[in-house]
Amino acid sequence: MTDRYAVFGHPIAHSKSPLIHAAFARQTGQDMTYEAILAPLDGFAASVAAFAAAGGRGANVTVPFKEQAYQLADRLTPRAQRAGAVNTLKFEAGGTLGDNTDGAGLVADLTRNLKRTLAGKRILLLGAGGAARGAIEPLLDQNPAALVVANRTVSRAEELAALFGRGVVASGFDGLDTPFDLVVNATAASLAGELPPLSPALFTADTLAYDMMYGRDTPFLDFARRHGAATADGLGMLVEQAAEAFLLWRGMRPDTAPVIASLRAA
Structure with missing residues (x-):
């Protein structure tokens, strides 16, 4: 079964994350999809819960929800703890892990x-x-x-x-x-x-x-x-933080250079 991932934000239509993760998945041969989800400003937690309940495996979080994601996580990586914000969620059997890859x-x-x-x-x-x-x-x-x-x-x-x-x-x-x-x-x-x-x-x-x-x-x-x-x-930072999230989810770090180059060309 194809694993589902997403990015949550408001606004979100401009996000390059779906393009980046699609490129990573092709490069590493991972069976996964990645979509952009517009969460209501007062409905972030409910949107994430619905996505996880429908089988979502993980999510990225962008403006303005990173502090809310920090509150939402059941466990935090040390770097997320010190950053006081979460941009990456991993849905696990024991609860939600929050990380900060920025x-x-x-x-x-x-x-x-x-x-x-x-x-x-x-x-x-x-x-x-x-x-x-x-x-x-x-x-x-x-x-x-x-x-x-x-x-x-x-x-x-x-x-x-x-x-x-x-x-x-x-x-x-x-x-x-x-x-x-x-x-x-x-x-x-x-x-x-x-x-x-x-x-x-x-x-x-x-x-x-x-x-x-x-x-x-x-x-x-x-x-x-x-x-x-x-x-x-910050385009390189965007791709590199995505690679860190991909590593957390899939256990492998994709090659970022060709992805950065293709986004620059576009």
Whole structure:
């Protein structure tokens, strides 16, 4: 019998996840389907329960349901626990397992696809919401020289610094005026076509500016490029986090490079 998987979100029509997982299934010879499901804003838990009851084996979860998915899971992986958000569910006999593959996907894209070494580097993470929170621990595990979390509301960045420890520094946007090796935009500004209030001094020719958003050139990437930085969007992260979810579900990690290349070409 064909195994069923899905991604839940609101909105969801734009999701590339069905294309990605179909490519992974072909590549690895797995008998599975993967669909996009629009969950009502007040009906996420019921939608997931109905899918699982109908034989669903696992699901991805996107905006705005990652915190709800965290509450929904019966068990959490250590990385989901620390991220405080879940983007991958696995329905098991003993209950629902919640995982967070976002941070691992980001680091895989940076190190494997973009060939960036993060050890000993100065990293600036913009934002203090779920996307930033999921990225902190995997970035720390790369042993950077510094990890600064900057947010418009400084108290939220301070909460994350206190939560993770390990030398994480909190800052407001206005306190930043020295260059970084990597600047990751995990704010919602790009969704709104806006730019966080950043100093040009953050960027040099040695800086990589990385926006978790994909599918369009954002004001953040444009600003960084105009101030000499190299830039990358979040498409590679999207595919790499999907590969991590696929590994959790199917026990094998697909080759991401051809999938990223085909999405870029499209």
